[in-house]
Amino acid sequence: MGKAEGHKYNHGHALILSGPPHHGGAARLAARGALRVGAGVVSVGASGEAMAEHAARLDAIMLRAVGDGADLAGALQDKRINALCLGPGLGLDARGKALVGAALDQSRGEPRSTVLDADALTLVAADPALFAALHKDCVLTPHAGEFARLFPDIAEKLNAPATIGPAYSKVDATREAAKRAGCVVLFKGPDTVIANPEGRCAISAAVYERAAPWLATAGSGDVLAGFITGLLARGLDPFSAAQTAAWLHVECALSFGPGLIAEDLPEELPKVFRKLGL
Template identity: 75%
Template sequence: MTKLLTAAQMRAIEQAAIEAGQVTGLELMERAGRGVVEAIFEEWPELSKTSGTAVVLCGPGNNGGDGFVVARLLKEWGWEVEVFLYGDPEKLPPDARTNFERWEGKGQVNIRRIDPPTLVDDTFRIPPTTDLIIDGLFGTGLTRPFGGVFSLVTLEPARSLLQKNNVRVVSIDVPSGLCSDSGCILGNVIVADLTVTFHDKKIGHMINDGPASCGMVRTKQIGLKQKKYNQTVQLTSEKGLFPAKYTGDHKYSHGHALILSGGPAKTGAARLAARGALRIGAGLVTLGVPPSAQMEVAAQVTAIMLQRAEDADALAEALKDKRLNAMCLGPGLGLKRARDLVPVALEEGRSTVLDADALTAFADDPATLFEQLHENCVLTPHGGEFARLFPDIAEKLKAIPTKGPAYSKVDATREAAKRAGCVVLFKGADTVIAAPDGRCAINSADYERSAPWLATAGSGDVLAGFITGLLARGFAPMQAAETAAWLHVECARQFGPGLIAEDLPEQLPAVFQSLAK
């Protein structure tokens, strides 16, 4: 899986390379600027075949220094380039100042300095013939909202005009105004068509408002060595996931999952979860249903088995079969039934997924649930369920940030996992998965993995089933959650628009086959 960095981790990597004598700051700035120009021409090859017009917005830090390099390289390519500097060149960091002087020394294009940055400045005009705007204002170093005349570029009228004139906006590292650690917008943000980052993507590219602000994200290597961090956030991918491996010679060697169902007319969600568990490779899947729903379920399932589970005593009797090694409670279960059955399910420490009603049933007393949870559990809340279980954490998450780094979904999920003492999968297009020991992963359904049709009734029930099936097969809770979330998105992408929840499990064979190639 790919690492996602915080701004502090990226600074530490750069500083370590500089202190070790592997590279200078000036060389890193030059490589970054070249990486931006390369990414622009790779994304829009037609721009490399013509002499265009660019406006480069340079900020008061090293991000501005990168901007000066981009300006110089575009000028050498034959472009018309105009540079605007936010602030005082005398106060630029040394490396940025050097690149300011290299650009200034060309004597070909005047730098328009806007200092102090005011809300109105008649010198800041974007020519109507502009092809590119380079946002080199603040990058990962931004810790507070920015104002001044450049903030006008963030407003909707300016965005619409740029789009109408087919002006491409390219941000260096992160769009100015976006917190690179949280994906939160600090006041306002420049919305980019392309964001070029370096070494590794940042957390903020992948969560919250990051995908809507960054356009496309391209990563350019600038010659830095990898550095290990204990608390690095991972981006899920097919690397390190082993969903198609099967061992053993009979069905019980692939595990036996029990999915608890609700009563009549409430069995559909559990059946979706059961189908998901079976398709992902559990050797056997049994639906535990109350007698009143037995005929309804029996008419709908074939490979999935059926067992009566009327109440807590019946569930305890069923669990005497030690071959039942994974359970799922919640989808369509009903709040009273969930409150009665969850304590019994958790007693012996079996791998257990708690979703939907199994979470909401304890909204009035989350501490009671947390006391019963164990390390083999996985909680799968959506935003509303998360807020009901972790109201104080949710309050911090929804607060409008005034400074960075802002509190993020990663922070919230890690805090929730530590409190619950088990893996928490916080659902969304930016699904975040965390373990109590601080391990964390993001499963993104944005950018090239965008699958908006996944927002359909029942898709979360299938995800719960996927996790349960992998737990039955022996996956550890964190790996089961990461793998299931990644496969969930891949199944949606495999099917495409028009998807309904029933389609998701049926895409798994094709996804597995593509992974095996």
């Protein structure tokens, strides 16, 4: 996690796509998370109408005009952009859907590491073609509601009362979902489960001495999506990026304590890194 050498582009360029004007907070939270976790460059991609709002709120984070899917495809000609995040505050309109389609389009060659969260998950759940376009460098970060939209049959099995043992668990559900999606799935909650399509699985539990109920605050999931995107930009593989981000997310909450709001999470990272000796 330490930054031993190199210039900013050696630490990756993360692009966070934002949605309509007046809904930019979630994307800015994700961008701040990506920057604090160590991506060398972070940009927010916004439509023309949303640029002024972002410009008034961003300094170290750069801004790039991304009006539609073609603009995103154009931006991705820049191979230094090595991680994408779509979903936080993206919206469910035609532009949001076109951006998710362009992000997942593999016809340009090597697929980009891509975090799909929030509205992007709802869009993927509603469109079989988008679901089919998911690839091994994607990370899906559903909460329970989004998980049920994406994998209704798996959620039904998970939520059914167990009549004979062993019960079908959140670990079973997340592994099955990752296999079906063909990518890493991070199923959020106090008992966050991360699985990859090959069956590898990790649990990031925020319970007992690691209980962090303050994480149940608007926007904390957006910051987690940003942490994962930043770690992907830094070159971690999807499973390691998701696992490390989930652990750091809880560490930041524990370090800050009660009263936490989403904005505090990225700002707590330097303290957590110092404690780790980085």
